[in-house]
Amino acid sequence: MKNGLLTIKRLKKYFPYKKGLFVKAVDGVDLQIAEGKILGLVGESGSGKSTIAYTTVGMYSATEGEMVFKGQDINKLAVDRSLDMKGEIQIVFQDPGSSLNPRRNIKQILEVPLKLHSRREKSGFPSTTKEILEEVGLAQGYLTKSPRSLGGGERQLIAIARSLATKPSLIILDEPTSALDVSIQAKVINRLLKLQETFNLSYLFITHDLSLMRNVADRVAIMYLGKLCEEADTAEFFQRPLHPYTRMLLSSIPVATEEEEKLKPTKIKSTGEIPSSVYVPSGCSFHLRCPEKMDICPVVDPEMKLISTGHYVRCHAVKPEDEVNQ
Amino acid sequence: MWYKFSRSKLSVIGLFIVVSVILLAIFAPFIVPYPLHAGAYTDFANANQAPSAEFLMGSDNIGRDILSRIVFGLRSAITMSLFVLAISVPFGVFMGLIAGYFQRSLIDSVITRITDIFLSVPPLVLALVIASLLEPSLRNAMLAITIMWWPWYTRLVYGQASSISRLDFVRASELSGVKWWNLLFKEILPNCVSPILTKVTLDMGLVIIIASSLAFVGLGEQPPAPALGNMVADGAKYMPEQWWMTIFPALAIMIVVLGFNLLGDGIRDLYSMEDK
Numbered sequence: 001m002k003n004g005l006l007t008i009k010r011l012k013k014y015f016p017y018k019k020g021l022f023v024k025a026v027d028g029v030d031l032q033i034a035e036g037k038i039l040g041l042v043g044e045s046g047s048g049k050s051t052i053a054y055t056t057v058g059m060y061s062a063t064e065g066e067m068v069f070k071g072q073d074i075n076k077l078a079v080d081r082s083l084d085m086k087g088e089i090q091i092v093f094q095d096p097g098s099s100l101n102p103r104r105n106i107k108q109i110l111e112v113p114l115k116l117h118s119r120r121e122k123s124g125f126p127s128t129t130k131e132i133l134e135e136v137g138l139a140q141g142y143l144t145k146s147p148r149s150l151g152g153g154e155r156q157l158i159a160i161a162r163s164l165a166t167k168p169s170l171i172i173l174d175e176p177t178s179a180l181d182v183s184i185q186a187k188v189i190n191r192l193l194k195l196q197e198t199f200n201l202s203y204l205f206i207t208h209d210l211s212l213m214r215n216v217a218d219r220v221a222i223m224y225l226g227k228l229c230e231e232a233d234t235a236e237f238f239q240r241p242l243h244p245y246t247r248m249l250l251s252s253i254p255v256a257t258e259e260e261e262k263l264k265p266t267k268i269k270s271t272g273e274i275p276s277s278v279y280v281p282s283g284c285s286f287h288l289r290c291p292e293k294m295d296i297c298p299v300v301d302p303e304m305k306l307i308s309t310g311h312y313v314r315c316h317a318v319k320p321e322d323e324v325n326q
Numbered sequence: 327m328w329y330k331f332s333r334s335k336l337s338v339i340g341l342f343i344v345v346s347v348i349l350l351a352i353f354a355p356f357i358v359p360y361p362l363h364a365g366a367y368t369d370f371a372n373a374n375q376a377p378s379a380e381f382l383m384g385s386d387n388i389g390r391d392i393l394s395r396i397v398f399g400l401r402s403a404i405t406m407s408l409f410v411l412a413i414s415v416p417f418g419v420f421m422g423l424i425a426g427y428f429q430r431s432l433i434d435s436v437i438t439r440i441t442d443i444f445l446s447v448p449p450l451v452l453a454l455v456i457a458s459l460l461e462p463s464l465r466n467a468m469l470a471i472t473i474m475w476w477p478w479y480t481r482l483v484y485g486q487a488s489s490i491s492r493l494d495f496v497r498a499s500e501l502s503g504v505k506w507w508n509l510l511f512k513e514i515l516p517n518c519v520s521p522i523l524t525k526v527t528l529d530m531g532l533v534i535i536i537a538s539s540l541a542f543v544g545l546g547e548q549p550p551a552p553a554l555g556n557m558v559a560d561g562a563k564y565m566p567e568q569w570w571m572t573i574f575p576a577l578a579i580m581i582v583v584l585g586f587n588l589l590g591d592g593i594r595d596l597y598s599m600e601d602k
Contacts, residue, residue, distance in 0.1 A: 059497065059501070078500060083503045086501055086502060087503065090501065091501060093498065099493075099494035101495045101513055101516070103517055104512075104513075113502040113504075117503070159498070163498075166502050166503075
């Protein structure tokens with residue numbers, strides 16, 4: 001993975017909570033996104049997924065760690081980044097209801113980023129509001145409409161169109177479909193995949209919908225309480241999940257048929273809820289809910305280990321392949 | 327728009343009053359029966375006349391037509407209101423936008439503290455103090471009211487701007503490199519317009535009340551220029567025998583303020599319907 005577009009190393013983001021206490025939203029995360037690839041970042045609410053997104057675009061400043069984008073250090077707030085850098089990394093928010101200014105029409109909304117980034121040449125990207133609308137599959141008639149008169153899916157497409165207007169290389173999708181109806185979700189996802197192919201974009205796709213990632217992501221990473229548990233290429237991830245938490249999540253995906261049920265890992269009962277990120281459990285933070293808890297787990301926090309090619313797991317119970325073979 | 331607005335009878339009445347008063351104010355010299363009576367004019371032969379066909383609202387103790395003086399009084403009251411708001415509203419709104427957008431920064435606390443100080447003193451008292459420190463004149467009364475008026479707009483816009491600044495569309499604009507002044511004026515301000523407009527309309531009436539109060543105690547417009555507050559004060563000495571000297575200017579104040587209040591309510595309802 002040498003040609004990483006974005007590399008995040010040991011990223012930490014603590015928010016002050018009370019005297020001497022911190023919310024450890026992100027607590028030492030390594031991530032790498034390759035050019036033209038989609039990384040799915042999955043986790044429960046409160047696991048720190050969105051904090052990673054907001055830190056990457058510069059809405060928060062990192063407490064610790066490194067962020068490198070195309071060889072440039074981007075470990076700084078958005079206000080301190082260059083205009084080009086802002087254009088290169090864009091974000092699409094979860095709630096399309098509040099991500100468009102209700103007092104402006106679609107044309108005005110799209111024109112602003114388009115004009116700001118018109119000097120930067122990047123081949124293939126649309127240069128007029130009409131072309132952008134075409135790219136996201138909306139008719140010209142939308143230009144004069146107000147965001148208020150649009151449905152959730154259409155608004156989200158406009159939000160995607162706006163992020164496209166700055167000619168980005170990386171778009172961070174912060175649960176872009178979770179506020180939408182299921183029937184519209186597919187439409188938006190398909191459009192996102194098409195755009196990714198057309199413009200060779202990279203996505204950091206944040207979601208809590210693990211099943212969605214099977215068809216969308218090139219690589220999947222699971223997050224729990226501010227730390228990564230497991231990271232692997234999508235096929236490997238779904239065929240050979242190793243971390244108990246991953247298996248717990250996979251086995252709780254609802255399915256329609258018996259055959260699908262057989263494809264899932266052995267049923268692990270999902271117990272408990274994600275603990276507070278202020279009082280993080282000692283050792284491995286997952287030990288309170290883990291079905292394979294060992295004596296070492298509450299004491300020592302496991303390290304991220306390479307198990308097989310491109311497959312990382314952070315668990316005491318999982319041993320690297322070569323060790324197992326010996 | 328008009329259909330929605332016209333569904334409320336009271337708002338239409340308010341609009342009617344406001345429009346007529348403004349027209350009266352503009353065309354005062356051509357409408358009133360005795361334009362000269364607005365100044366230093368005396369006609370002792372006709373002093374203290376009760377309302378009649380010649381003097382519709384009677385005449386005062388030096389023979390001036392009350393109706394003519396009321397219309398000119400309205401003219402100066404409206405001009406004054408417009409002037410006060412034309413200065414205090416943009417300034418107050420700008421301060422509120424800055425403080426609301428730069429949350430928890432030094433500039434936020436400085437602006438909020440200053441407005442807090444202004445708002446902790448009752449408006450009329452503050453205006454009285456400022457006006458009495460200066461030489462009493464129309465200009466100084468306007469100055470006094472302007473100084474005490476802007477913090478209300480800062481407070482109003484501050485709340486709006488700080489909640490709007492947290493919305494995703496402001497974040498998205500920031501992250502695509504929009505400069506902060508464009509954010510303030512193109513993204514945040516348009517979303518604060520409806521409460522500002524409502525308050526401006528209501529305040530037109532309020533400024534007239536404050537200005538009249540200042541004039542009543544002699545700190546506003548100076549005689550012989552006609553000010554509604556002065557006229558009420560002068561007439562009070564001749565109550566109840568020559569009631570018309572007091573009652574008609576007082577009624578004029580009441581009707582104008584009522585008109586602006588009804589119109590303001592109408593505008594507020596219009597926007598709250600639109601937002602749904």
